[in-house]
Every structure is written in structure tokens, then in C-alpha cells.
Amino acid sequence: MTRFSAWNVLWQGITGQKGWTRQWRDPEPKSHYGVIIVGGGLHGLATAYYLAKNHGLRNVAVLEKGWIGGGNAGRNTTIVRSNYARPGNRQFYAHSLKLWEELSHVLNYNVMFSQRSHIALLHSPSAIDAAARNYNTLRRTGTPDAEIWGLEQLKQAVPHLNYAEGARFPVMGAAVQKRAGTARHDAVVWGYARAADQLGVDILQNCAVTGVERDGGRITALETTRGRITAGKVGFAVAGNTSRLWNMAGLGRLPIESHKLQAFVSEPLKPLLDQVVVFGMGGAHFYISQSDKGGMVFGGDLDWYKSYAQRGNLPIVQDVAEAAMSVMPCLGRVKLLRHWAGVVDMSMDGSHFICPTPLDNLYLNTGWNYGGFKATPAAGWWFADLIANERPAPMIADFDLKRFERGLQIDERGAGPDPKLHG
Amino acid sequence: MIRISCPFCGPRDHAEFSYGGDGSIEYPALDAPVQDWHDAVFLRENICGLQLETWQHVHGCRMWLKVERDTMTQEIRSVTPAHPGLASVLESQA
Numbered sequence: 472m473t474r475f476s477a478w479n480v481l482w483q484g485i486t487g488q489k490g491w492t493r494q495w496r497d498p499e500p501k502s503h504y505g506v507i508i509v510g511g512g513l514h515g516l517a518t519a520y521y522l523a524k525n526h527g528l529r530n531v532a533v534l535e536k537g538w539i540g541g542g543n544a545g546r547n548t549t550i551v552r553s554n555y556a557r558p559g560n561r562q563f564y565a566h567s568l569k570l571w572e573e574l575s576h577v578l579n580y581n582v583m584f585s586q587r588s589h590i591a592l593l594h595s596p597s598a599i600d601a602a603a604r605n606y607n608t609l610r611r612t613g614t615p616d617a618e619i620w621g622l623e624q625l626k627q628a629v630p631h632l633n634y635a636e637g638a639r640f641p642v643m644g645a646a647v648q649k650r651a652g653t654a655r656h657d658a659v660v661w662g663y664a665r666a667a668d669q670l671g672v673d674i675l676q677n678c679a680v681t682g683v684e685r686d687g688g689r690i691t692a693l694e695t696t697r698g699r700i701t702a703g704k705v706g707f708a709v710a711g712n713t714s715r716l717w718n719m720a721g722l723g724r725l726p727i728e729s730h731k732l733q734a735f736v737s738e739p740l741k742p743l744l745d746q747v748v749v750f751g752m753g754g755a756h757f758y759i760s761q762s763d764k765g766g767m768v769f770g771g772d773l774d775w776y777k778s779y780a781q782r783g784n785l786p787i788v789q790d791v792a793e794a795a796m797s798v799m800p801c802l803g804r805v806k807l808l809r810h811w812a813g814v815v816d817m818s819m820d821g822s823h824f825i826c827p828t829p830l831d832n833l834y835l836n837t838g839w840n841y842g843g844f845k846a847t848p849a850a851g852w853w854f855a856d857l858i859a860n861e862r863p864a865p866m867i868a869d870f871d872l873k874r875f876e877r878g879l880q881i882d883e884r885g886a887g888p889d890p891k892l893h894g
Numbered sequence: 895m896i897r898i899s900c901p902f903c904g905p906r907d908h909a910e911f912s913y914g915g916d917g918s919i920e921y922p923a924l925d926a927p928v929q930d931w932h933d934a935v936f937l938r939e940n941i942c943g944l945q946l947e948t949w950q951h952v953h954g955c956r957m958w959l960k961v962e963r964d965t966m967t968q969e970i971r972s973v974t975p976a977h978p979g980l981a982s983v984l985e986s987q988a
Binding site for chain 1: 909949968
């Protein structure tokens with residue numbers, strides 16, 4: 472495989488681009504792997520990469536039922552931020568953002584990470600107070616780029632938002648994280664896949680798990696559409712379908728529900744929005760950024776009921792369009808290019824799980840709600856650490872399936888144990 | 895778009911309804927062990943397929959309903975009043 476460098480790009484340019492090779496292999500499944508990661512999305516591929524890179528494991532496979540990056544990895548709005556205030560989340564996402572900052576160099580793949588700022592609009596004095604409390608916490612705990620902006624500063628940075636005084640919810644300021652931004656989702660998938668493959672990881676596409684073989688408290692093998700594969704250890708990283716695999720392993724109930732989240736992209740426009748802008752007021756929720764191709768990428772709330780269907784409903788399309796008009800009225804005549812839905816694991820407190828399971832050699836990564844994309848590097852890092860060392864590191868000690876039994880909810884939004892409310 | 899046939903109002907767009915959640919959960923007695931309450935509040939079957947769930951017709955009669963819905967195809971199999979007394983009244987009038 473050819474390494475990317477300025478010299479290589481130049482050389483291929485003058486020799487007709489004929490020297491590039493496959494980015495990753497398409498191997499036949501072996502009969503046994505030391506570690507099998509189920510799920511060839513961002514988290515699965517990142518986990519496999521860090522298993523090989525950080526822990527030196529070489530006999531690792533990633534099983535993907537379709538093509539890598541074809542699930543939620545290709546369905547999100549690519550926002551990266553670390554403005555979480557609750558203990559546990561705060562350290563985890565701070566670590567993730569640091570990994571994002573060096574990711575392109577580490578993977579030798581341009582993931583187009585653009586630290587363009589994340590601007591959450593504030594519409595009332597109490598919202599400013601609440602944001603100030605959270606962002607002061609962040610500033611004191613290793614996130615110095617968290618700021619509260621007044622209206623004048625916001626108008627200078629983002630001039631074309633709806634600042635009308637007669638607006639239903641007039642803008643009064645913003646909570647800003649300057650190191651936050653966006654990344655190119657496909658490039659992250661391909662970058663991790665390429666780097667993992669280079670370290671010997673087998674990426675097995677069109678390989679759906681159809682059954683889990685158990686010997687008492689251990690998983691012995693996985694039945695797949697490409698044959699039976701025995702495994703030393705197994706990790707599940709299958710957002711949206713975790714409960715189905717959990718049932719195949721005969722493990723009962725989980726503190727998650729599968730809900731669907733829609734996202735939208737408009738026709739390409741000339742540069743219009745340099746930041747990620749978020750609007751959350753009353754029942755409304757809306758976030759928007761502009762991709763490098765010029766499309767406005769945006770989304771809103773969950774479809775309000777549980778669903779495994781990867782297609783969204785029309786009332787949410789209307790809801791998101793209304794929010795778009797109230798935040799950026801200049802979008803009123805822009806055409807929608809595509810919209811789609813992904814199935815996400817909504818957890819009972821809005822936070823994730825990276826943890827051991829009731830089975831000795833099975834490990835679980837689930838419950839990412841809206842936030843799986845930004846978590847990718849740290850989720851892979853710490854899930855790999857858990858699988859390799861067979862114990863949760865302090866960083867993820869509270870993100871286990873038993874935390875509710877201990878009376879702990881890491882509830883960023885304060886919404887209580889109702890998955891559909893953790894938007 | 896899903897239509898839910900409200901037993902009181904007739905077939906209506908699902909945008910008129912709010913979603914309650916898994917309708918198969920049976921909450922334990924008030925003096926039941928904490929573990930039973932933990933399981934009822936925090937754990938879910940998360941069925942892919944036909945699921946019994948609760949919806950409220952908030953923009954109509956405001957009644958709570960029990961709905962059997964396929965969580966993959968969105969097909970609705972049955973809709974009945976959540977209150978067993980009301981269900982039996984409706985049946986006696988049918």
C-alpha cells in the first residue's frame with residue numbers, strides 16, 4: 472500500500488495516477504481470530520486499529536454485515552466537540568478531541584478535521600447562566616477554548632443568523648467551543664480501515680453475524696454469512712442493533728432503546744457558514760454546518776418513537792425545516808438534496824457504555840445516543856484497552872451496565888430515565 | 895407517515911400522538927425489592943418487530959392507548975384503550 476506524502480501525490484500526478492494500490496485488503500475469513508470486533512463502523516474500526524497499534528495484537532478481525540461505514544458512520548452530521556460538563560463525560564470527550572487533533576497525521580490519512588468552532592445559541596438570561604456554569608467548569612478542567620459570547624461578538628462572527636428583536640426567541644449570546652468543528656466521516660472510516668489493515672487486521676465485509684455460540688459463560692464462535700469463526704474474545708460495536716446481537720448471545724435486556732435520527736443536506740452553496748451552529752430552545756433542536764462541498768448539513772430531534780427502520784418520518788422534516796427558518800431565514804429557498812435516518816442506541820441516561828458483560832470474553836460498546844461520531848477515537852482507544860487488558864481503565868469505570876444499580880446516572884441533559892428525551 | 899386508528903376518534907396522523915414507551919413493562923409493587931424497580935425502570939427488551947407500546951392522543955381525545963406496532967416496518971396491528979375498564983365498555987357497545 473502506498474503511503475500518502477506530498478512527494479507521492481506529486482509523483483502520481485505526473486505519472487498518470489497509475490501507481491496507487493488498494494487501500495485495504497479483501498481477505499477471506501480465517502477459521503479463528505484472537506479478537507473479533509462485530510461492527511465495521513467508526514467505533515469498530517477504531518477499536519481494531521488501537522488493538523493492533525497500542526496493544527500489539529495481530530490476529531484481529533472486524534466483521535461488517537454490509538460495507539464499512541455504511542451504517543451510522545455514513546449517516547451522522549460529523550460534528551466533533553467536547554463541551555460535556557458531567558464528570559466522566561468531560562474527561563472522556565476531552566481525550567477524544569485531543570486524539571482528533573492528531574488523527575490525520577497518526578493515520579496518514581486526511582480526515583479533514585476542521586476546528587471551526589461550535590456555537591450554541593443562547594436565548595434567555597437563565598440559559599446564559601446555565602451555559603456559563605458548564606463552560607466555567609470546562610475552562611477549569613482542561614478545556615480553555617470554552618467561551619461565552621455576547622451578542623455583538625456573535626454578530627461579528629456569524630452575521631447572517633436571525634437577530635430580529637421580534638423573533639419568537641431572540642438570540643442573546645452563545646456558548647462557544649473554539650477547538651470543536653467537523654470532520655469528513657468517510658475519510659475517518661477509510662483512514663482507520665487502511666491503518667488497521669496495514670497492521671494486519673482483517674476487515675471482513677458482507678459478513679453478518681447470524682448466531683452466537685456459547686459454552687457456559689464464554690463465547691466460543693460466531694456464526695456468520697461467511698461461515699463459522701471461532702474467537703478468543705469478542706467485542707460488540709453495532710450501534711442501533713446492539714439489542715439484537717445481545718439476544719443472539721442469550722443475554723436478556725439492556726438499558727437502551729433503538730431510535731432513529733434524521734439528517735439533511737442541501738444543494739451546494741458558496742461559503743455561507745464557517746462554524747457549527749446549534750439552536751436549542753423549548754421543544755426545538757437544530758444544528759447546522761456547511762460541508763467542504765458547500766452543502767448545508769443539518770439535523771434536529773429524534774423521530775419521537777422507538778424504531779429500527781432506517782428511514783425518517785415527515786413531521787420531523789417539517790419540524791427541522793421550521794427550526795432552520797427561525798435560525799437562518801436565508802435558507803428559505805435552498806433546495807434539499809437528500810435526507811436520511813440512522814438507528815441509534817438511546818441509553819437511559821444519555822451516556823454510553825464501554826464495559827465488560829456477563830460473559831467472560833465478551834465486551835460491549837453501545838449507548839452513544841446522538842454523540843457517537845465525536846467519540847470515535849476515544850471510544851476505539853478505551854474499548855481496545857478494555858479488550859486487551861480485560862479490565863476497565865479508570866477513564867471508563869463508570870460507563871458500565873451496572874451504574875444504574877449503583878444509583879449513578881451520567882445525565883448531561885437532566886432528562887431522567889427515558890431514552891427518547893436524551894437529544 | 896403512520897396512521898393510528900384511535901378507538902375514540904378514528905384514524906388519525908401519528909403526529910397527533912405522543913409516544914409513551916414499552917407497554918409490556920409491569921411495574922412492581924411499591925415495596926418490591928430495589929432490583930425489581932431497577933429492572934422495570936432501566937432495562938428494555940428493545941424488540942425489533944412487533945411491540946406492545948403506549949401512545950397518548952395528545953392532540954385529540956387525550957386518551958392513553960395500547961398500540962401493537964412493528965418497530966421495523968411501522969405496521970400497526972391493533973389499537974386499544976390503555977384503561978381496561980374503557981376497553982370493556984367499547985367492546986360491550988360493539
